[in-house]
Amino acid sequence: MEIWVQNAQEAYDKGIADGSFIDLGTNFNDNVQGMFVPAYVVKGDPGRGIEPMAPDLKSYTDLPNYKDLFRDPEVPNMGRFYGAVPGWEADHIITEKFDTYGLSQYYNVFRPGSGASLASSLVSAYEKGQPWFGYYWGPTWIFGKLDLIQIEEPPYNEELWNNGYGCQFPAVDVNIVVHKDLPEQAPEIVEFLKKYKMKSDIISEALAYMTDEGVEADQAAIWFLREKQDIWTTWVSDEIAEKVKQKL
Structure with a gap:
């Protein structure tokens, strides 16, 4: 159902062009990635x-002024930036971005071994009230749980992006895409999906709930239906909304 369009651009373009897929519209497009501090x-x-x-x-x-605040414990005369995991596309982008911004002379880019290690470094620093500077993205449970501030960069510009990534990461369109036969097979589902809209902060909140409570997606769905009725009731008829509420 959901596709991050720019992350699968070739397959998306082919499927739309040959009629295999139908794009029902945007699920959300306020996702973010970049440089953050608590x-x-x-x-x-x-x-x-x-x-x-x-x-x-x-x-x-402003970052050169704060390299000592974010001191690299292994190279004390440099700051440390917690970067992306090796092999992630963001890893390559961050390396070039730091060169473009002239930050490489002030900061080492530390590459964690996994996404879990990156999250752990942030959560550990956050719980202790310590400085932390690094890469992150949303929606994720991190954004549903921690208060972060994004470091400002020039607004996304294709020319800047193609010449050293000297601007913000572009937002990715997350669209609802279905098989061409679904409108005929399940028209009521298609009508529902056309109305389905989400925001990154709500997704992050739900993911944080799952993490904090140790629950699976089905239990998180019940939480969402109970706590976010102002959202999902706009996706269905009043009659269906009442039936769902009665079951809750």
């Missing part, structure tokens, strides 16, 4: 007794 690094957190560590940190141009 919000308390910039704003502090009075509730946890954390003072702002880098109150003037906003843009990638």
Whole structure:
């Protein structure tokens, strides 16, 4: 049902062109990836007794001023950026991006062995109220659980992107795509899917619920139906919405 269009552009274009697939519209397109720090690094957190560590940190141009805050424990005269896992497309992009921005002379890009290791480094620092600077993306449970601030970069521009990735990562269109025969086989499902819209923050919240509660997708779906009725009731008729509510 769901396809990240730019991540499967060739297959998507072929399927749409030859009529094998039908695109029913956007599921969500507010996904994000880039350079992040915990919000308390910039704003502090009075509730946890954390003072702002880098109150003037906003843009990638500010980062050279804070390499000591994000000190690399293995190379103390350099900062550390927690990058993408080797083999991920983002790993290559980040390396070039740091060269383009002139950040390579200030920061080492540390490559974690897995996505879990990257998440663990962030969560561990966050729980201790320590500085952390690295790559992340959403929607993920991390964004549903932690308050992060994205480091500003120039807005996405195709020319800049194709010449050293000197701008923001582009958002990816996440669309609802179905087999060409589905409208005839299940027209009511197609009508439902045409109305189905989601946002990254809601997805991240649901993923965080699954992580915190240790539940599977079916239990998270029940949580969503109970807690987010203002969203899903717009996808179905009033009659169906009432039937679902009665079962909850």
